[in-house]
Amino acid sequence: MRKAPQQARSREMVERLVTAGRRVLVERGYDAFSTNRVATVAGVSPGSLYQYFPDKAAILEVVIDRYWEEVADRVAASLADRIGEFGPGMVRATTDALLTALEADRELLRVVAEELPVQRNRERRAALERRVRELMTTYLAARPDSSHRPNPAVASWVVVLAIENLAMRWVLDQPEVVTRDQLLDEVLALVGGYLLA
Amino acid sequence: MRKAPQQARSREMVERLVTAGRRVLVERGYDAFSTNRVATVAGVSPGSLYQYFPDKAAILEVVIDRYWEEVADRVAASLADRIGEFGPGMVRATTDALLTALEADRELLRVVAEELPVQRNRERRAALERRVRELMTTYLAARPDSSHRPNPAVASWVVVLAIENLAMRWVLDQPEVVTRDQLLDEVLALVGGYLLA
Amino acid sequence: MRKAPQQARSREMVERLVTAGRRVLVERGYDAFSTNRVATVAGVSPGSLYQYFPDKAAILEVVIDRYWEEVADRVAASLADRIGEFGPGMVRATTDALLTALEADRELLRVVAEELPVQRNRERRAALERRVRELMTTYLAARPDSSHRPNPAVASWVVVLAIENLAMRWVLDQPEVVTRDQLLDEVLALVGGYLLA
Amino acid sequence: MRKAPQQARSREMVERLVTAGRRVLVERGYDAFSTNRVATVAGVSPGSLYQYFPDKAAILEVVIDRYWEEVADRVAASLADRIGEFGPGMVRATTDALLTALEADRELLRVVAEELPVQRNRERRAALERRVRELMTTYLAARPDSSHRPNPAVASWVVVLAIENLAMRWVLDQPEVVTRDQLLDEVLALVGGYLLA
DNA sequence: AATGAATGAGTCTTCATTCAT
DNA sequence: TATGAATGAAGACTCATTCAT
Numbered sequence: 164m165r166k167a168p169q170q171a172r173s174r175e176m177v178e179r180l181v182t183a184g185r186r187v188l189v190e191r192g193y194d195a196f197s198t199n200r201v202a203t204v205a206g207v208s209p210g211s212l213y214q215y216f217p218d219k220a221a222i223l224e225v226v227i228d229r230y231w232e233e234v235a236d237r238v239a240a241s242l243a244d245r246i247g248e249f250g251p252g253m254v255r256a257t258t259d260a261l262l263t264a265l266e267a268d269r270e271l272l273r274v275v276a277e278e279l280p281v282q283r284n285r286e287r288r289a290a291l292e293r294r295v296r297e298l299m300t301t302y303l304a305a306r307p308d309s310s311h312r313p314n315p316a317v318a319s320w321v322v323v324l325a326i327e328n329l330a331m332r333w334v335l336d337q338p339e340v341v342t343r344d345q346l347l348d349e350v351l352a353l354v355g356g357y358l359l360a
Numbered sequence: 361m362r363k364a365p366q367q368a369r370s371r372e373m374v375e376r377l378v379t380a381g382r383r384v385l386v387e388r389g390y391d392a393f394s395t396n397r398v399a400t401v402a403g404v405s406p407g408s409l410y411q412y413f414p415d416k417a418a419i420l421e422v423v424i425d426r427y428w429e430e431v432a433d434r435v436a437a438s439l440a441d442r443i444g445e446f447g448p449g450m451v452r453a454t455t456d457a458l459l460t461a462l463e464a465d466r467e468l469l470r471v472v473a474e475e476l477p478v479q480r481n482r483e484r485r486a487a488l489e490r491r492v493r494e495l496m497t498t499y500l501a502a503r504p505d506s507s508h509r510p511n512p513a514v515a516s517w518v519v520v521l522a523i524e525n526l527a528m529r530w531v532l533d534q535p536e537v538v539t540r541d542q543l544l545d546e547v548l549a550l551v552g553g554y555l556l557a
Numbered sequence: 558m559r560k561a562p563q564q565a566r567s568r569e570m571v572e573r574l575v576t577a578g579r580r581v582l583v584e585r586g587y588d589a590f591s592t593n594r595v596a597t598v599a600g601v602s603p604g605s606l607y608q609y610f611p612d613k614a615a616i617l618e619v620v621i622d623r624y625w626e627e628v629a630d631r632v633a634a635s636l637a638d639r640i641g642e643f644g645p646g647m648v649r650a651t652t653d654a655l656l657t658a659l660e661a662d663r664e665l666l667r668v669v670a671e672e673l674p675v676q677r678n679r680e681r682r683a684a685l686e687r688r689v690r691e692l693m694t695t696y697l698a699a700r701p702d703s704s705h706r707p708n709p710a711v712a713s714w715v716v717v718l719a720i721e722n723l724a725m726r727w728v729l730d731q732p733e734v735v736t737r738d739q740l741l742d743e744v745l746a747l748v749g750g751y752l753l754a
Numbered sequence: 755m756r757k758a759p760q761q762a763r764s765r766e767m768v769e770r771l772v773t774a775g776r777r778v779l780v781e782r783g784y785d786a787f788s789t790n791r792v793a794t795v796a797g798v799s800p801g802s803l804y805q806y807f808p809d810k811a812a813i814l815e816v817v818i819d820r821y822w823e824e825v826a827d828r829v830a831a832s833l834a835d836r837i838g839e840f841g842p843g844m845v846r847a848t849t850d851a852l853l854t855a856l857e858a859d860r861e862l863l864r865v866v867a868e869e870l871p872v873q874r875n876r877e878r879r880a881a882l883e884r885r886v887r888e889l890m891t892t893y894l895a896a897r898p899d900s901s902h903r904p905n906p907a908v909a910s911w912v913v914v915l916a917i918e919n920l921a922m923r924w925v926l927d928q929p930e931v932v933t934r935d936q937l938l939d940e941v942l943a944l945v946g947g948y949l950l951a
Numbered sequence: 952a953a954t955g956a957a958t959g960a961g962t963c964t965t966c967a968t969t970c971a972t
Numbered sequence: 973t974a975t976g977a978a979t980g981a982a983g984a985c986t987c988a989t990t991c992a993t
Contacts, residue, residue: 193477208979278477316537321546328525340513349518356553405954602975674784674869710931715940722919734907743912750947799958
């Protein structure tokens with residue numbers, strides 16, 4: 164209990180550094196993501212950074228982890244709301260949630276998805292995909308009439324990847340020909356047609 | 361005409377450097393992609409490199425451009441073989457061609473797609489996508505019965521992105537649950553179900 | 558009198574820090590001798606260290622001082638045992654005592670003699686040498702027949718340095734060709750031959 | 755042959771850096787021996803240093819190696835002059851040569867012998883000692899009447915260490931009580947008395 | 952045109968020291 | 973007095989780029 168204020172300050176410092184890291188990434192790009200710059204933006208000396216992170220990569224990982232965690236949480240929340248109810252409604256709601264999550268910080272998404280050369284990134288995205296995929300596989304296996312596709316695992320792999328990618332690309336590229344509602348409609352058609360054709 | 365030999369030599373140098381760049385990328389990864397190393401591998405002095413490329417990024421861009429050009433060429437060739445014939449056969453053949461193109465140099469694909477922090481990458485991929493998309497949009501517009509989707513441009517956007525991404529992820533991740541043939545089947549079902557549902 | 562307990566605590570702290578310093582030196586070498594590590598090993602905060610020592614060098618000096626003081630004390634004790642009796646017996650006994658003192662903490666000797674870049678080291682060793690030298694000079698001056706060398710001060714300088722160095726090098730290098738007893742014999746022959754030739 | 759000027763420049767650069775290193779060591783001490791300072795003193799950029807030396811330690815080693823090589827060469831030259839002639843004359847001449855060698859750069863000797871924490875130093879000194887020791891051992895073994903000591907290897911070990919140390923300490927400490935000639939006389943008496951007593 | 956030595960800004964990181972609590 | 977978080981100067985080293993030859 165006596166350590167509470169210190170822990171609080173420790174948390175605060177980590178927060179400042181991670182926030183600074185995120186800012187540097189968004190505003191100046193990955194090339195500018197140097198320990199000195201992150202420290203400066205955090206209003207902290209370079210040495211302090213190393214009291215809270217073992218090295219440069221560690222900050223980056225936290226930023227990445229946080230980003231995908233946020234996205235995953237939003238999608239999971241939406242999924243939880245509609246638990247048990249599979250079908251068009253759920254697909255639309257989930258895709259919507261994913262879009263909203265990705266739109267929330269488009270700048271960071273751009274850097275994270277297109278600039279970061281880090282393995283950690285792939286791992287985190289893979290984790291999110293796996294999570295949703297497993298849910299879907301289970302559902303498909305439990306309700307044979309919900310899909311005509313022979314292999315639920317394969318079907319989930321296809322659907323999850325397709326949706327994730329369409330959503331990401333739509334958010335990043337903002338194609339003029341496709342409005343947000345259109346995208347949702349198309350995703351619905353894509354998934355519906357695929358599973359039930 | 362007097363410049364021909366110099367141009368020839370110039371071409372040759374550019375070639376050596378680009379080839380060296382590709383090799384470095386594939387064999388040692390982007391971290392090792394330093395101008396000095398590329399020059400060394402090309403058997404050329406670091407200074408010479410700057411006679412043919414304004415900076416490090418320029419070489420990288422050529423390597424990237426070449427890569428996606430190759431992929432695009434293969435896909436285009438397959439498309440050309442089946443010109444006029446839309447339908448399952450063409451989708452399968454095109455996807456097959458894309459897979460083959462991506463499988464041809466999986467190592468480089470990995471580096472290009474996951475390690476390179478460069479915007480140029482996105483641009484090139486976008487160019488490939490646009491090319492195929494336009495072809496498809498034209499076709500869909502010309503043959504209304506080939507698709508039930510209201511907007512051909514949107515439908516093309518969806519189909520092209522979905523296929524491209526599924527193919528890339530399959531080549532990179534090599535998911536155990538999905539064989540190559542299965543992938544082709546699923547892509548077919550996905551596209552067919554979407555367009556004709 | 559009111560300050561006594563504080564002084565006591567002060568002593569204790571100094572003790573802890575010096576002991577920790579010695580440990581760090583012996584176990585991890587001079588490179589690891591950082592104020593932070595010494596403080597950690599002492600179970601004390603880095604800030605506290607500066608309440609008892611003005612800087613890093615100061616701790617090091619105390620460690621060095623202590624080391625040579627210990628050695629000097631052991632040699633002095635041996636000398637005291639044989640006060641008044643000069644000759645082979647005393648030389649052998651003194652050299653033996655020196656060897657024993659140096660062997661007592663060979664690890665620390667190694668660090669102190671070969672790793673420490675500090676002038677202080679020289680000063681302390683010089684103090685030990687002077688102490689023994691003066692004793693010897695006095696004796697030689699008092700008993701002219703104990704030495705045929707013309708200048709007692711010079712003779713003492715030679716003998717003390719020679720013995721000290723031979724002993725140190727023997728302990729540190731552990732030469733295979735020379736056993737401990739042989740070393741004592743040789744030192745005896747060296748000193749005896751020199752003084753009485 | 756075409757590379758001659760470049761090699762010449764390379765040599766020159768190495769020379770400049772080593773000289774600068776030596777200067778830094780002598781004038782500012784080992785603490786100030788940073789790559790940046792050495793480069794600055796050499797009138798060269800920090801990067802250049804790494805074109806000629808793999809790391810900081812490498813320069814230091816060259817400085818050390820050169821120093822002891824110089825000393826060894828001088829001693830060896832003196833030894834060569836008196837080849838075959840053992841006895842007082844040779845001991846005196848050799849010790850004289852050693853003294854001269856050590857006196858030649860007393861400042862560097864001080865740093866090398868008392869400040870450098872580097873293992874390399876020990877190795878180099880050990881090499882010099884071994885060289886002379888082996889010569890002496892061979893001689894003693896060949897001419898049994900040149901020494902009454904039972905074990906030539908041991909006798910050489912004792913004599914070489916004693917002389918080396920006495921010389922070094924005399925040069926470094928410049929004791930008032932001992933003149934240079936006195937030192938030579940005493941060394942002679944020491945060695946003579948030891949071997950022939 | 953080609954070279955490659957030289958550059959020097961910039962990187963990550965450490966650690967002796969300070970100072971608010 | 974003790975703490976330990978914060979400091980920031982300095983360190984070793986890299987590498988894209990330049991320029992005299």
